Amino acid sequence: MITLYRLGLLFSIFIFLAAVKCSPVNNESAPVQESAAFDEKHQSDFAKDTADVLGYLSLAHSQLYLDAEKAIVNAKLVLKLSQKHQWNKGKILAYNLLSTFYLMDGSYDVLRELSNETLLLSRKVKMPIYNAHARRFMAESYSEYRQWDSAQVNYERALKVFVEMKDDSSRALCLENMGNMWRERDKIDIATAHYEQAYNIFKGLHMESNMGSVLESWGYMYVRLNQHEIAEKYLLDALTLSQKSKNLFGEISVLNNLGNSYYWEKKYDKAIDACQKALKYSRQYHTTQQTNWAHQTLGRAYKEKNMLEEAMYYNENAYIARRKIHDDYIQRQYTMYQLMFENQQMDSAIQKRTIEQQEQVQRFLIGLTCLIIAFAAFLWYNNKKLRRKNAEIQEAMAQGQALERKRVAAELHDHLGGTLASLNWYLFGIDKKALPDNDQKIYNRVHEMVNAAYKEVRSLSHNLLPAELEEQGLTVALARLTSKLNDNKSIAFTFDNNVDQKRYGTKTEFELYSIVLELANNIIKHSKASIANISLNEVSKTIHLIVTDNGTGFDKSAKSGMGLFNIKNRVESLSGKIKINENFDSGTRIEIEIPITNR
Numbered sequence: 001m002i003t004l005y006r007l008g009l010l011f012s013i014f015i016f017l018a019a020v021k022c023s024p025v026n027n028e029s030a031p032v033q034e035s036a037a038f039d040e041k042h043q044s045d046f047a048k049d050t051a052d053v054l055g056y057l058s059l060a061h062s063q064l065y066l067d068a069e070k071a072i073v074n075a076k077l078v079l080k081l082s083q084k085h086q087w088n089k090g091k092i093l094a095y096n097l098l099s100t101f102y103l104m105d106g107s108y109d110v111l112r113e114l115s116n117e118t119l120l121l122s123r124k125v126k127m128p129i130y131n132a133h134a135r136r137f138m139a140e141s142y143s144e145y146r147q148w149d150s151a152q153v154n155y156e157r158a159l160k161v162f163v164e165m166k167d168d169s170s171r172a173l174c175l176e177n178m179g180n181m182w183r184e185r186d187k188i189d190i191a192t193a194h195y196e197q198a199y200n201i202f203k204g205l206h207m208e209s210n211m212g213s214v215l216e217s218w219g220y221m222y223v224r225l226n227q228h229e230i231a232e233k234y235l236l237d238a239l240t241l242s243q244k245s246k247n248l249f250g251e252i253s254v255l256n257n258l259g260n261s262y263y264w265e266k267k268y269d270k271a272i273d274a275c276q277k278a279l280k281y282s283r284q285y286h287t288t289q290q291t292n293w294a295h296q297t298l299g300r301a302y303k304e305k306n307m308l309e310e311a312m313y314y315n316e317n318a319y320i321a322r323r324k325i326h327d328d329y330i331q332r333q334y335t336m337y338q339l340m341f342e343n344q345q346m347d348s349a350i351q352k353r354t355i356e357q358q359e360q361v362q363r364f365l366i367g368l369t370c371l372i373i374a375f376a377a378f379l380w381y382n383n384k385k386l387r388r389k390n391a392e393i394q395e396a397m398a399q400g401q402a403l404e405r406k407r408v409a410a411e412l413h414d415h416l417g418g419t420l421a422s423l424n425w426y427l428f429g430i431d432k433k434a435l436p437d438n439d440q441k442i443y444n445r446v447h448e449m450v451n452a453a454y455k456e457v458r459s460l461s462h463n464l465l466p467a468e469l470e471e472q473g474l475t476v477a478l479a480r481l482t483s484k485l486n487d488n489k490s491i492a493f494t495f496d497n498n499v500d501q502k503r504y505g506t507k508t509e510f511e512l513y514s515i516v517l518e519l520a521n522n523i524i525k526h527s528k529a530s531i532a533n534i535s536l537n538e539v540s541k542t543i544h545l546i547v548t549d550n551g552t553g554f555d556k557s558a559k560s561g562m563g564l565f566n567i568k569n570r571v572e573s574l575s576g577k578i579k580i581n582e583n584f585d586s587g588t589r590i591e592i593e594i595p596i597t598n599r
Contacts (some may be wrong), residue, residue: 047082053090055080060097065209065249068288071101092118096130099137103596104249106289112141129170132161136174143181151181151342169210172201176214183221185391191221195409209250212241216254223257228265235261252281259297263304292321296504456592466513473501474509478516478534491529491549493520497536502541508594512545518567519547519590527551529587543594550587 060074080088118134139154220236242250262271295318398462529551
């Protein structure tokens with residue numbers, strides 16, 4: 001019946017698990033199926049889309065300094081495909097590229113939003129370089145709004161990562177940006193030191209476009225200081241490097257700065273020439289910001305030359321450009337916020353699907369856990385019943401053995417003992433004086449043997465189950481045994497204990513008593529000892545029995561005899577351990593440990 005019950009329980013568990021995996025819970029199977037279909041659809045073209053992402057990214061990088069519109073279109077394609085698959089690495093690459101553009105374009109509000117997004121994602125996917133770049137862009141935004149402390153903290157954190165990662169080009173970029181911050185704070189010496197470091201690193205890396213960028217920033221610092229000759233030298237060198245590296249944006253920016261410097265130096269024709277070129281290239285590059293700066297400088301230069309019609313024309317175009325910058329800024333913010341919102345929506349949808357799946361798994365695990373607990377409780381209960389039955393059987397066996405020992409002891413005492421006593425009395429009735437000398441010797445020998453047999457039978461009947469062991473416990477029985485052993489006068493036995501009159505199980509007490517009796521017998525017969533000690537102690541739910549003597553130890557016959565074999569069997573029956581230490585200088589020590597739980 002128990003086996004059938006267990007099989008039934010296992011079958012129920014199987015049915016339950018199958019139901020949990022297959023059945024809908026609270027009508028949520030439809031969304032989960034849709035989720036699976038969505039995942040399968042998107043996973044099928046993930047490889048192709050990631051390849052496209054890398055292709056668009058490469059194209060956007062190549063166009064970043066040549067055509068802003070194309071670069072932005074490709075960067076947004078990178079972002080869109082990355083969002084489609086929630087590929088965080090792709091999104092980070094897109095955000096980093098867009099941040100570079102918006103920094104060049106001066107769109108610092110959008111730059112800050114992008115930096116925040118990049119910081120979160122790069123920390124999540126553990127991309128420290130891009131996390132540092134996000135901090136650099138964040139610092140640029142703080143610097144624009146003259147929040148110098150926040151800017152400096154973010155710059156320094158970014159720079160530390162670039163140094164640790166041994167990314168020299170990024171380190172030089174950060175140093176140039178920091179130089180710009182110190183320039184705006186009028187800390188000229190510190191700015192110059194940063195420009196020098198950045199320029200030398202880029203020079204060592206043969207990055208001419210970036211060398212030109214540093215020289216342009218450096219030159220603009222001298223424009224602010226009204227040291228126009230020095231400024232123009234740096235700017236002309238920057239122009240040459242930008243043209244050599246085919247950096248159209250760099251060329252436009254340098255031309256506008258040159259035009260501005262020429263204007264303040266009152267070299268109006270040179271200012272007009274430089275800004276006309278900047279205007280032409282800015283239209284090609286599609287940058288309204290640079291177009292606006294070119295129009296402004298041209299309007300001021302023509303006004304100083306008293307060419308009012310041209311001045312008015314460029315001033316009007318500058319106004320139109322500023323309006324367009326504002327409109328572009330609004331449109332850009334809208335587009336970026338829309339992309340971020342869509343990204344958040346997709347993240348929310350994925351999180352929702354993940355939560356639904358986790359809840360389903362949790363329900364499954366809770367159900368399984370409940371069944372396991374119920375099954376474990378069932379097994380525990382059955383095991384407890386089995387252990388109780390075993391204990392009852394062992395107790396019954398011990399009681400049966402005790403009764404049998406009593407019966408055998410009574411038989412020995414009453415029958416065999418009585419017979420030997422009668423035989424002894426018969427021998428007393430014989431007049432040995434009437435016997436010849438040889439017969440008297442035989443008579444004396446037989447009389448001694450009958451007396452010895454009678455004493456042995458009495459001892460054996462007593463030791464089969466001593467009355468004091470059954471009635472008063474092990475310690476009392478061992479104490480009396482020690483007292484009897486001392487009757488032999490040749491060996492002084494002592495007994496000590498820390499258990500007082502504590503009772504153990506019938507089997508445990510009888511086996512321990514029998515072990516002591518056997519060991520005492522071995523000491524008397526084989527040890528040649530003068531002192532022996534029996535020690536019974538309880539330590540940490542374990543009975544420690546130690547028997548020692550100062551004799552010569554076991555001889556070979558004792559070691560291989562039935563006595564020691566019986567002792568070991570009795571110890572094993574109590575799940576105990578025995579250890580025999582022999583030292584011919586100080587005698588023998590036998591240690592026995594019995595767990596109290598196995599009484």
